[in-house]
Amino acid sequence: MECPVCHRQGIDSLLQKCPECGADLTPLGRIQKLRQRVKRNYTLMLSLIVILVIANLIGIFQYHSSTSLTKTKLLSDSVTQLIQVNQELSDSLNILKDSLQKLFVAQKEYSKTEESTTLEHIVVKGESLWKIAEKYLGDGSLYSKIARDNFLSDPSQIAEGQKIIIHKNP
Numbered sequence: 001m002e003c004p005v006c007h008r009q010g011i012d013s014l015l016q017k018c019p020e021c022g023a024d025l026t027p028l029g030r031i032q033k034l035r036q037r038v039k040r041n042y043t044l045m046l047s048l049i050v051i052l053v054i055a056n057l058i059g060i061f062q063y064h065s066s067t068s069l070t071k072t073k074l075l076s077d078s079v080t081q082l083i084q085v086n087q088e089l090s091d092s093l094n095i096l097k098d099s100l101q102k103l104f105v106a107q108k109e110y111s112k113t114e115e116s117t118t119l120e121h122i123v124v125k126g127e128s129l130w131k132i133a134e135k136y137l138g139d140g141s142l143y144s145k146i147a148r149d150n151f152l153s154d155p156s157q158i159a160e161g162q163k164i165i166i167h168k169n170p
């Protein structure tokens, strides 16, 4: 199978993580197993249909009765319904797989933006949180947001050499 995040080919479906990008592959592996099971059921059902049709044909030839024909019609109707149900199940699995892939990509992109917008600042002598907010966020009044992000109860109490984390929104 293919990794939905980095599109690396030929990944063992039993693997928990992609060896290339480290994405969690367990939900995809589970879906693949489910699909295999659906496929197996389908093959089993087809063999069953063939056997039943042959049995019914034998019945028709032996008795030439109209009741046997009605039964065959009923049977073929239920078989058609079963095939439809199986097809619908397979379609739903495809939709689920697509949504999961979209989710993977979205997660990946989200973590990227988070990495690029978190900054670190070491306080220099005479610096205030207002000045830091002005420097990094372009607005001194945003000092309270920086205070919150750093769990500072008193924004006026910052010391030289203190590390300040700044979350910059894109």
Ligand SMILES: [Zn+2]
Residues within 6 Å of the ligand: 003, 004, 005, 006, 007, 008, 018, 019, 020, 021, 022, 023
């Ligand atoms: Zn990957």
